[in-house]
Amino acid sequence: MATQGNDKHQNNHRDNGIMDSIAALRSVLMLDTPIRDALAVGNTDNNNYKRQEAQKLCFSPASMTQATTPASRHTHMNTPMSRIKTSAKKRSSSSPFFKTPTRLSRSPEVQQSATKVLEKKIRLLEMSHAELEERLKGEIDQRKALKTAYEKLSEVQTKQSSQLERITASRDKFRNESASLKETLETERSNHARTISFLQSTTSDAIQAERLREKESFKTESDRLKKRLERSEDRYAKSELLVKELTKEVEHLNEDLKKLRQAHELAMQQKKERHAKEVATLKNKIEQTESGLVEQVNKERKSAEANYEKLQRAQKLRTKLREEYLLEKDKMKDKMSELQESLKKAIDGRKESEQKVEKLSAELDSAKEKPVNDSSKLSSAGDQPESAKEPQEVQTENQALQQQLKDIREHRNQLQNELEETRMELDGLKQNLEEAERIEVQNEQLQQQLQVYKSDARTKDEMLRNMEVEVKKVENGNRNSGTFHKLQLELSKLKEELADSKEKLSKSRLSNLNRLVQVATHRERVRDLEGDLEELEEKLNEENSVIDITDDRKRDNDDEVIPRKRLKTKGDDEEEGEAEVEIVL
Structure with a gap:
């Protein structure tokens, strides 16, 4: 306690x-x-x-x-x-x-x-009051955030409630619709059962009525058939009498047929002999045409090989000409550059000589005005040989230019000769093309002949068909005779000959196609050679224009060297310099 x-x-x-x-x-x-x-x-x-x-x-x-x-x-x-x-x-x-x-x-x-x-x-x-206010603000913000969250939750709740209401409404509708559908199905089932019972009753009545009708129809048909049998018996008795009469007529007809058979056999033998002769003649013609075609094919092959060799030679010549042309073109370019440099040097020398001449003219003018002194004489005597040397240098340059022009002309002549040779080759190729065209014409003629042979073969096919028909008739008449076997052998031989002729025709077609292909290749090669010749002619024309320009320059230089008497002014020098620059360009 x-x-x-x-x-x-x-x-x-x-x-x-x-x-x-x-x-x-x-x-x-x-x-x-x-x-x-x-x-x-x-x-x-x-x-x-x-x-x-x-x-x-x-x-x-x-x-x-x-x-x-x-x-x-x-x-x-x-x-x-x-x-x-x-x-x-x-x-x-x-x-x-x-x-x-x-x-x-x-x-x-x-x-x-x-x-x-x-x-x-x-x-x-x-x-401090500020801290308390800050805390109050934070709490107020928190309360606002809570309010917004509460409002959002309320909105979500309202939406969910509306969705639930919609779902319940749709569910009620579905239930009502399912109930109505069940009622309609029950009504349809009852109606279907009623219709089935009604149809069963109607079908049973219809079947009984149809059975009665069929019995009545069978009775009527049986009566009709009895009447027909009686009539047919009467007709049979009459037909027996007719058959006896017809047998007698058939015996007479058989005798007539035997006579006609003998006459037909004689006619068939004559026709066979004629057909054999025609077949022999056709064989001879076909052999002749085949031999001619073989000869033509051999000739065309030889000509095509010769043309091909010529074309190969022409191609080799073309390649050689191209190489020579390229080498000569490079040489011409080098020569042109050297000539341009020499021209520039000549122009510079001319300008220097002109300057010296101007100095001399000025000194001469001063000598006329002043008294003649010994020093002026000596200077004039010392300057004269220099002025005399200048035209000699120009002449040497002109000679060098002339030699270059000669070389260029010789080169041009060589190119012209080569062009003539290529033209001759082109003429030969054109002749080959003409021969090829002739061969094409011959091929067309041969094709026409082949068409004729085809028509003949078709006629022979028709003849053979007719022979087969006749043989079948003979078979029906005399199956055991030996002529039938002979006709069959002849028909088989004719068929083999026709097959051989068709094979030969197909081979000739292939050979013609090969020839046409070769002719097309020859034509393409000739076109290429013509294009190369045109290029060479253009290049020769360009070289001729260059040679003409050099000739003009030479003439200008000659004209400048000869008239040395007149003193040139600055304006003339500028004009000539511009003209030379234009020529060089």
């Missing part, structure tokens, strides 16, 4: 300490001024300043309005301090220990803990 009493006393002591701490917190939260003054005696000025700020915060109209609003109540209730108050109230209301207002003496440890807690709470209350 003593231990139980001590435990109760300790529990009461703990509860009293907790209640004291809660009361102190409540007094701090409710801003009881005497308690704060007792706790902070030394710092009166600071406490007064803080008290004024706390009064401003707690008793400002904004804070009062916020406290009155439901949102502020909600935020106030959600704060940790309010939770502590509510929990303390609940404990005080629920626990039986708080009913008695008994208060025990505090221990120093409890007082120290209470003072520490109070100091912490005071520090929290001494926080």
Whole structure:
């Protein structure tokens, strides 16, 4: 019992300490001024300043309005301090220990803990107004986010409810439709059963009526057949009499047929002899035509081989001419470059000579005005041989140009000779082409002859068919006769000869096609050679134009060398230089 009493006393002591701490917190939260003054005696000025700020915060109209609003109540209730108050109230209301207002003496440890807690709470209350506003803003933002989420949830709920209503409506419709369909099916089944029963009854009645009709029709038909049998018996008796009369007529006809058979056999023998003679003549003609065709084919092959050899020679000559032409073209280019350089040197020398002549003319003019001195005579005597040397250099250059022109002309003559040779070869190729065209004409004639032979062969086929028909007739008449076997052998021989002639015709066609292909290749080669000849002629014309230009330059140089008496001016020199530049270009 003593231990139980001590435990109760300790529990009461703990509860009293907790209640004291809660009361102190409540007094701090409710801003009881005497308690704060007792706790902070030394710092009166600071406490007064803080008290004024706390009064401003707690008793400002904004804070009062916020406290009155439901949102502020909600935020106030959600704060940790309010939770502590509510929990303390609940404990005080629920626990039986708080009913008695008994208060025990505090221990120093409890007082120290209470003072520490109070100091912490005071520090929290001494926080700045800005931090509290920031917290309020954060809580307001959280509340707004919760509101938006709640609104979204409400919208989703409304949508789900509308969807559920639609689904229920569609389900009800489906149920109603299924019920209506079941009713319609039942009605249709009943109607179908009724129709089936009605049809069964009608069909049974119709079958009975048809059976009665068939019995009546069978009776009528049997009566008719009896009448027909009686009539047929009468006709049979009459036909027997007619058959006896016809047998006598058939015997007379058989005798006539025997006579006709003998006459027909004689005619067939005569026809066979005629056909044998015709076949022999046709064989001779075919052999003659085949021999002629073979000879023509051999001749054409030889001519084609000769033409092919000629074309190969022409191709070799063409390649040689191309190579020579390219080499000569390169040589001509080198010569032209050398001539241009020599022309440039000649022009430079002419300009220098003209400058010297101008100097001499100026000196002569000065000599006429001034008295003649010994020094001027010596200078004039020393300059005269230089002026005499200049035309000699020009003459040597002209001689070199003449030699180059001679070489170019000789080269041109060689090219012309080669062109004439190629033209001669082309003439020969053209003759070969004409021969090929003649061969084509002959081939066409041969084709016409082949068509004639084909028509003859067709007529022979018809004759053979007729012979086969006659042989079949003979078979029907006399199957055991020896003439039938002979006719069969002759027909087989004729068929073999016709097959051989057809093979020969096909071979001749192939040979004609090969000849046509060879002629086409010859024509293509001749066209290529003609194109090459045209290119060579164009190049020769270009070389002739170059030679003409060099001749003109030579003449110009000769004209410039001969009239050295007149002194040239600067204008004449410029015009001549421009003309020479144009010629060179």
